[in-house]
Amino acid sequence: MTIGSFDRFRERSADCRTRGGEMADAGGRAVGDPIPVVSYARTSEDGRRKDGHGVRYQLRINERTARAHGCVVVAAYGDSGCSASREGMARPGFDRMIEALTSGRTQDGQPVAGVVCVADDRLYRRSEDLARFSAALTSAPGRVYVDPDGVRDPYSYEGLMQAVRSLDAALTETRVRSRRVANWHWARAVEGVPHSGPRPFGWLEDRITLHxxxxxxxxxxxxxxxxxxxxxxxxxxxxxxxxxxxxxxxxxxxxxxxxxxxxxxxxxxxxxxxxxxxxxxxxxxxxxxxxxxxxxxxxxxxxxxxxxxxxxxxGSGAPRRTTTGRGAPRHLGTGFLRCGARRSDGAVCGGALCATKGRSRRSPYAYSCRNCGRCSISGPLADSALERLLFDDARRAAVTEDARLRWSSGDMGLEEKRRTVASVLVHCLVRPGVKGQHAWDFSRLEPVRR
Missing domain, CATH: 3.90.1750.20 (Putative Large Serine Recombinase; Chain B, Domain 2)
Structure with missing residues (x-):
């Protein structure tokens, strides 16, 4: 966080008070009414059961915490089995929560005046995520942050410092745990202990006796x-x-x-x-x-x-050492599209949609989810929708006029087009199509903008 960030948060805090945040919030909430908050939960691993029980337990705790502090949960978001310390890790639930905080309303129109979570490290373990979360939470006056310790003022200097301290503790814990795990694996390896994971071909389940x-x-x-x-x-x-x-x-x-x-x-x-x-x-x-x-x-x-x-x-965990690098993506949407199908626990799949061979001349390729297999979309139509989203953003000066003209004239190559998309969009969530509905629906793509 920079000094400028502290100043902005102080200004928002003052703005909150001068607008009469004590009497009513931006949605017209009267004094004494429960504060509408969104609930967020995350687990790094889903365990052997793979049923999202860790997220469900956290959401229950959030419900109790919200009631204890005069709040009511109007929407719940979760990411099961998602690390918050890995760069580039997809967290669809977190992204949807950020959208709700930024707009001040949930998808069904409920007003949002804060967030409740069991701990800071469930929300962020990287400075980039803290910056996104803080900006979204304080984008309107009168917001609150609630955890089991109580209600926190996210606009105050102390509230921001507490968030920064939590981030520093999470980063330290991540480094210590990573070093401890690496040392543990090295010590086991030096003693000749077999690898964990699936048994190697040629040996029995004990990984010692030959098959x-x-x-x-x-x-x-x-x-x-x-x-x-x-x-x-x-x-x-x-x-x-x-x-x-x-x-x-x-x-x-x-x-x-x-x-x-x-x-x-x-x-x-x-x-x-x-x-x-x-x-x-x-x-x-x-x-x-x-x-x-x-x-x-x-x-x-x-x-x-x-x-x-x-x-x-x-081999496992080793980079490929060849003279030729990995093949470049051949389609515009590769790496930008995420699966929006719901899992059995209600969470969004969030898996990357990979380009596969299509079944018709109109769709020579398609994007399909390899995680759940429940979401697929025509490649050319998806790329066209992605381009449309990009230039909807361009009206707000997200893309230069020169880039827009070069794109439309065909002078811009695929690699440069993908860089242009990456400068505007983080990714796009693709909702599964409706069986029997053949008309193309642009709303299937839900962009997450930078």
Missing amino acids: PDEARLVERAIEDRISGKAARAIARDWSDLGVTGTRGGRPNGQTVTQIITAPRICGYRANKGELLLAPETGEPVSGQWEPIVTPDRWRAVCGTFSPGSLFLHR
Whole structure:
């Protein structure tokens, strides 16, 4: 927060008092009426049940807190299993709450005069989110912030300082927890403890004992590859035998490559995409599991692939190290569209809509949600709607006249168009279509503007 931010909040506080915030709010609320507030809840993880119970529990606590302090909840927003410390993490519930605070009303027209939450770190763990939240909450006079400790004045110097202290505590906690988890994983790895997560192909569920059938397949694949056989040919052989991965997928050339070049097949332990070396000797750390082949055979099969294809360059948690970068997006809406379908717990899915092959000439490509599979939209129509939203914003000087003319004349390339969209919109929430309704509805796209 800058000094200018403090000054603006002080001015809003003074403005709130001079407009008679004690007698009535912006919506005409009389003295003694409950203060209408929105409720927000968030959990970083949803646990094994995946039913959003953590968000439901927080919302119940918010209801009790609101009643105890003379408030009434008029709308509830939640994000289940969403981290607030990761940059770029989609939080649809938070975005909708910001929109309600900024406009002063919920989607169904209820007035909003504040927000209730169980703790500050449920709302923000990054300075950017604190800035968005504070600006939205104080965009009108007479607003309140309510938590189990009581009612806070968001316009006052002390109210702002308390928010900043909460942010600093959240950032410190995030750093300490991240360091603690990283050290814990490193210590386990040095002792040769197997990776957690899905069992590796070739081993039983204990991740130590060899799977009799899969281990033989891996050993044979290594010998075939050293003899010159293509990874795709090995994958086809496995498919003909009915072999599937440990998560049910069909094998392909890439998965075969990852399996037969992983250090675990010769007993070596990797960590964060690097071969782990014992600090005392500098030798590779040996895992506690049974190896499939010797280290010499592992090095021999790794030598048959280009460096960018090896497990140590493309394995779990490791960046891809190839000479060519990741392919650039081929469509305007890629990365900007989010799924607006409701999950069973009532929360918005929020998953990214990915471009897929379409089924007609009018729609050669479509955007579909890979998280829930319940939202899909015609690619050309979605891109057209995105362009329309962009230039609706342009009337408010969001885009320069030169950029608008170059876009419409066809002189602007896709990459520059995407940068232009990113300068105006954070993302767009896409609501699922209505079955049997063939007319195009532009309101399916709900923009979140910068």
